[in-house]
Every structure is written in C-alpha cells, then in structure tokens.
Amino acid sequence: MGTAALCGTLLLAACGSTPHTGSADRTPVQIADAPARLPVPKGKGSRTADDFNGDGHRDLVLGDLVKEQAHADDPGIGVVYGSERGLVPGTRQLITPSGQGAATDGQLPALFDAEATCDLDEDGFTDLVVSTDPPYDGQGRPPVPLQILFGSPTGLTGKAVHLTVPPAARVGNDWPDQPVCGDFDGDGAKDLVLHASGGRLTYLRGPFTRKGAPSEAGAPIQSPGEVPTGPAADVDRDGYDDLVVRTAQGPGPSAVVLGGPAGPTRTGAVLPSGIDVALGSFGRGEALDAAVGAMGGTSLRYDLPGAVRGSLAAAGSVLDAADFDGDGRSDLVSSGSRLRVFQGRTAGLSAQATVTVEPPATGTTRVLAVGDFDGDDRADLAVRTYQSETKDIVAVYAGAEKGLVSPRPAVTFSTSAFLTGPVRED
Numbered sequence: 001m002g003t004a005a006l007c008g009t010l011l012l013a014a015c016g017s018t019p020h021t022g023s024a025d026r027t028p029v030q031i032a033d034a035p036a037r038l039p040v041p042k043g044k045g046s047r048t049a050d051d052f053n054g055d056g057h058r059d060l061v062l063g064d065l066v067k068e069q070a071h072a073d074d075p076g077i078g079v080v081y082g083s084e085r086g087l088v089p090g091t092r093q094l095i096t097p098s099g100q101g102a103a104t105d106g107q108l109p110a111l112f113d114a115e116a117t118c119d120l121d122e123d124g125f126t127d128l129v130v131s132t133d134p135p136y137d138g139q140g141r142p143p144v145p146l147q148i149l150f151g152s153p154t155g156l157t158g159k160a161v162h163l164t165v166p167p168a169a170r171v172g173n174d175w176p177d178q179p180v181c182g183d184f185d186g187d188g189a190k191d192l193v194l195h196a197s198g199g200r201l202t203y204l205r206g207p208f209t210r211k212g213a214p215s216e217a218g219a220p221i222q223s224p225g226e227v228p229t230g231p232a233a234d235v236d237r238d239g240y241d242d243l244v245v246r247t248a249q250g251p252g253p254s255a256v257v258l259g260g261p262a263g264p265t266r267t268g269a270v271l272p273s274g275i276d277v278a279l280g281s282f283g284r285g286e287a288l289d290a291a292v293g294a295m296g297g298t299s300l301r302y303d304l305p306g307a308v309r310g311s312l313a314a315a316g317s318v319l320d321a322a323d324f325d326g327d328g329r330s331d332l333v334s335s336g337s338r339l340r341v342f343q344g345r346t347a348g349l350s351a352q353a354t355v356t357v358e359p360p361a362t363g364t365t366r367v368l369a370v371g372d373f374d375g376d377d378r379a380d381l382a383v384r385t386y387q388s389e390t391k392d393i394v395a396v397y398a399g400a401e402k403g404l405v406s407p408r409p410a411v412t413f414s415t416s417a418f419l420t421g422p423v424r425e426d
Contacts, residue, residue: 045124
C-alpha cells in the first residue's frame with residue numbers, strides 16, 4: 001500500500017468524513033438489513049498483513065462509523081474479518097474505549113482512533129495501535145495518548161495496554177503520537193516511529209512486550225521533519241524499511257527517511273510540496289517511486305532517491321498505491337473529486353492508462369484500504385462513501401488482471417452494521 005500522508009495507514013475513513021447537513025442527518029440510522037453477526041474464526045497465527053485473528057486472511061479496520069443519530073458520540077472502531085472468499089461483513093467486531101480501553105489516572109478514554117497495524121510482539125497476530133484522549137491539564141509534558149490492542153486467535157478481544165515511551169526517548173512537550181510501524185533496523189521485529197518535536201522523531205525498537213514496552217528506546221533521532229507518515233516501505237531494497245516524514249502538519253514538503261542498523265536516520269530524497277504521498281513501484285526503475293498529490297496535480301519521482309521526474313495533471317490529491325492486476329508493478333489510486341486507478345507500466349504512470357471506479361452511491365468517497373482480501377495475489381480496493389452521519393456504504397472492488405479492478409464491488413455493507421446486537425454463536 002502507498003504512503004498516504006494525510007489519510008494514513010491503513011487507511012481509514014476519517015479523511016472521507018466531511019460533515020454534511022440536512023434532513024438525512026436528523027434521521028436515525030436504519031440497521032434492519034445488516035447481516036447477522038457471526039463468530040470470529042480461530043486462527044493459529046500468520047504473517048499476513050492486518051490479520052488480527054491469525055487465520056491467514058486479511059481483515060479490514062474501519063476507523064470511522066456512522067452513528068445511531070446525528071451528533072451522537074463516536075461509536076468506536078469497526079473490524080471486518082476476512083475469509084478465503086474475502087471479507088465477511090457478518091464477521092465483525094466493534095471496539096470501544098469503554099469496552100477495551102485502558103484507564104489513565106483512573107479515567108477511561110472517550111475516543112479511540114485507529115492509527116497503525118503490525119505484529120508488535122511477534123506472536124503471529126496483528127496488533128492495532130490506537131490514539132486516545134488521556135486527561136491533561138496543559139502543564140508540562142503530556143501523557144502518552146497511544147494504546148495497543150493485541151491480536152489473538154479470536155481477534156482483538158482483550159483490554160488495551162498503554163504504549164510505553166521512556167522519557168529519554170521524548171523531546172519537548174508535544175504529544176508523542178502519529179505512530180508508523182516498520183522494521184527500520186532490519187532485525188525482523190516491527191518498530192514504531194512517533195512524532196516528537198524540533199526536527200526529531202521518537203524511535204522505539206521492537207519487539208514489544210505484552211505490557212506495551214519496546215525492547216529499546218534511545219534518545220530522539222534527528223530528522224528532516226517531525227511528522228512521520230506511513231505505511232513504511234523498503235524504498236531502496238536494502239532490507240530496511242523506510243518512511244516518509246513531513247516537515248509539518250498539513251500540506252508542505254516531505255522527505256524519504258531511510259532505515260539502517262541504527263534505525264531511520266538518513267535522508268534519502270526530498271520530495272516536492274504536496275498534500276499526500278504514495279510510494280510504489282510504478283515502473284521506472286529498481287527502487288520504489290513516489291507520487292506526491294497536490295491541488296494542481298500529482299508530481300512523480302521515479303527510482304528513489306533518483307531525480308527522474310514526471311507528472312499527472314489528471315490525478316487528485318489523495319493517493320494510495322497497490323498492484324491490482326498482479327503484474328508486479330504498483331498502480332496509483334486517486335480519490336480526490338473522482339475515484340481513479342492509474343496503471344503502473346514500464347514507462348511509468350500515464351493519464352492514458354486509467355480506470356474510473358464508480359462508487360455504488362453518491363457522496364464523498366475515500367479509500368479505506370488497498371490489499372489482497374480474497375487471496376488471489378492481486379490487491380483489492382476498499383472504499384467508503386460517506387453520505388451523512390447516519391448513512392454510508394463500504395464497497396470492496398476485487399483486483400483484476402484486465403481492467404485493474406472489477407467494475408462491480410464484490411462486497412458492500414454499511415458501517416451501521418456495527419450498531420447491531422450480539423454475535424450469533426453457531
């Protein structure tokens with residue numbers, strides 16, 4: 001998956017949640033057609049990405065759900081579990097701060113925001129890092145807002161634990177947040193990079209204990225920026241994960257920071273100013289390429305840290321990357337005003353090789369995730385169309401050898417399904 005500088009990891013639906021007003025917002029959500037809830041299949045552990053129950057099938061995180069009524073409290077985080085046929089909307093789980101959150105100074109969090117996914121404790125089950133709202137009086141150094149929900153044979157079932165960030169690994173009085181997972185030191189264990197301040201980053205080496213403590217955490221590392229952006233990727237194919245770091249929140253320049261034995265400490269390429277960045281193998285060289293989305297179009301930098309340049313005036317500002325047709329090259333997803341997929345080719349990306357995806361409903365459509373949900377070695381495209389605070393639709397389009405993605409979604413459902421009753425045990 002590409003690096004989405006504003007829409008994140010995993011991507012999640014928050015970037016598509018533009019507030020709407022009108023009568024629809026005052027109408028309670030309709031959940032009569034939600035599929036019956038099914039138990040989460042028990043897994044034995046796997047190396048599949050985003051596989052919380054370890055059954056070898058990719059799962060989907062939904063960080064933004066519709067509400068029972070407009071202006072109601074955030075209902076939590078939704079997870080739809082996968083199967084050999086792809087995502088199964090009936091096999092779903094609602095994660096709430098009151099149900100799974102860890103208390104800070106005796107106070108449970110009111111909010112859970114999904115931030116990053118990876119197997120932090122090396123047990124074969126993907127873990128979920130969430131951000132919360134711990135109590136803080138505004139004086140001095142704020143508490144760590146991040147918590148970890150560990151995967152298990154039955155998914156994300158336990159209580160969260162606080163992520164431990166040693167005082168020596170912090171700098172200044174900024175919140176230590178915006179985590180990015182990756183194996184930045186090449187030892188096979190997943191690490192975390194967090195926002196710090198003053199042109200530095202907090203670097204926590206994995207594996208992590210079940211109490212949320214890293215194996216090692218030194219002093220903050222120097223960086224060309226202080227806003228880490230995921231997902232991580234091995235840009236230069238040297239066996240160490242790399243990441244994009246922005247100079248500040250919001251639109252602006254960014255840089256690829258390269259991993260190594262000491263972690264992500266080297267600046268590999270400075271990227272032009274933009275809103276979003278996606279990393280992928282779009283077809284020019286042996287290293288990964290970068291697509292930088294801005295309001296006026298997308299800038300391309302091929303074979304990083306090389307300087308071969310290109311542009312896509314037709315692409316939007318919100319970007320993701322994945323190989324939908326299975327040819328070994330990444331394709332670029334643009335979900336600005338329209339949802340389009342640009343095909344990766346030997347000569348690079350071109351506006352002449354593109355497919356427009358028609359969402360199943362009108363509204364604001366954003367990419368939730370790109371990944372292989374059905375096990376055919378081609379990435380699939382999961383999008384959410386936000387219509388109002390009480391109405392939406394999630395659609396998953398299967399990757400295709402011809403045409404990049406199927407014209408009709410293989411799976412559709414509303415996130416209102418997470419507001420239904422208990423799981424059916426059978």
